[in-house]
Amino acid sequence: MVCPHLSSLESALIASGARETYRGQAWSRNCREWVYFDVRLDVEALAARFGLAAPVEVHENTDPRSGLERGFVCSECNDAVIGRLKGGRAFS
Numbered sequence: 626m627v628c629p630h631l632s633s634l635e636s637a638l639i640a641s642g643a644r645e646t647y648r649g650q651a652w653s654r655n656c657r658e659w660v661y662f663d664v665r666l667d668v669e670a671l672a673a674r675f676g677l678a679a680p681v682e683v684h685e686n687t688d689p690r691s692g693l694e695r696g697f698v699c700s701e702c703n704d705a706v707i708g709r710l711k712g713g714r715a716f717s
Contacts, residue, residue, distance in 0.1 A: 628702035634675050659705040666708035667717035
């Protein structure tokens with residue numbers, strides 16, 4: 626499980642049946658546990674629904690070579706919950 630700042634979002638995604646595509650230390654040693662799901666995350670709606678605020682920040686990668694993704698990163702714990710940037714089922 627990811628840190629307490631993101632755990633309610635992660636639990637909701639799992640309960641919804643969203644398919645987990647990766648879990649582990651992504652990118653660098655500065656990442657603790659990043660969890661990727663095969664859904665598009667509506668970051669605005671989810672931030673409001675789950676009360677996500679500092680230290681949680683929206684993360685977006687638009688580089689097609691390294692992966693199109695959008696989600697949330699906890700800058701305190703270095704954990705993240707990430708979804709697709711385009712396509713797939715939306716989760717809000």
